[in-house]
Amino acid sequence: MSDTASMREPLTILYFAWLRERVGVAEEILELPEGVTTVAELVVYLSGLDQRHAAAFKDRKTVRCAVNQEFADPATVLQAGDEVAFFPPVTGG
Amino acid sequence: MAKISVQTGNFDIAAEISRLTAGRTDIGGVGCFVGIVRDDKPRDAPARAIQALTLEHYPAMTLRAVGRIVEEAERRWGLLGCTVIHRVGRMLPGENIVLVLTAASHRQAALDSTAFLIDWLKTKAPFWKREEFPDGEGAWVEAREADDTAASRW
Numbered sequence: 001m002s003d004t005a006s007m008r009e010p011l012t013i014l015y016f017a018w019l020r021e022r023v024g025v026a027e028e029i030l031e032l033p034e035g036v037t038t039v040a041e042l043v044v045y046l047s048g049l050d051q052r053h054a055a056a057f058k059d060r061k062t063v064r065c066a067v068n069q070e071f072a073d074p075a076t077v078l079q080a081g082d083e084v085a086f087f088p089p090v091t092g093g
Numbered sequence: 094m095a096k097i098s099v100q101t102g103n104f105d106i107a108a109e110i111s112r113l114t115a116g117r118t119d120i121g122g123v124g125c126f127v128g129i130v131r132d133d134k135p136r137d138a139p140a141r142a143i144q145a146l147t148l149e150h151y152p153a154m155t156l157r158a159v160g161r162i163v164e165e166a167e168r169r170w171g172l173l174g175c176t177v178i179h180r181v182g183r184m185l186p187g188e189n190i191v192l193v194l195t196a197a198s199h200r201q202a203a204l205d206s207t208a209f210l211i212d213w214l215k216t217k218a219p220f221w222k223r224e225e226f227p228d229g230e231g232a233w234v235e236a237r238e239a240d241d242t243a244a245s246r247w
Binding site: 016018089092 | 128148149151154157179190191214215216217218220233234235236240
């Protein structure tokens, strides 16, 4: 696949636990928005979509993230085609 | 080769220990931790007594995350065998949630690596617990600072 083709691949956004309940869906597909290069910028973009997203991301300190199934942080850089997951701090075991 | 499983069904603790040690004469001890659903009944808040626990996870990430934690334990303690079974879905008080078994030459490695594995599973693997209360309401369990402290001692 050429670089130009991969640029058009959308992001897959996944939500777990109470983030999923607040957003109202487990998964959404969207193009990497213009000007969004990091997880932190994606969170700002998503928060501005509607009230549900705003509620989910209201308390940013309790939101954790993984990019392509690896734990990530606000500064993690995003690429087209990435799978980005948002969830609360984990509570397994 | 470690056995890692994320499953809805229960596990047989004795069978898992036998599987780990069968045919081996180099293992000096097996460390074992079994996590069980506890029916917390707060005296001051009976409405919050736990009726059931539902474990959600991130399927595409879970095995990889648990695998990393197991590799870290194998590396640090030179384990001779390891089994991690984590259940997901809805469970009732008294049911098993998680099994950690480690086999080592000596007890210290087996016991320490078992404690390490459960501490890290609680803080570094994508599982989330939701409690159900008698009125049918529920609440996601909040991460505890004590768990982070326990995980950071390793």
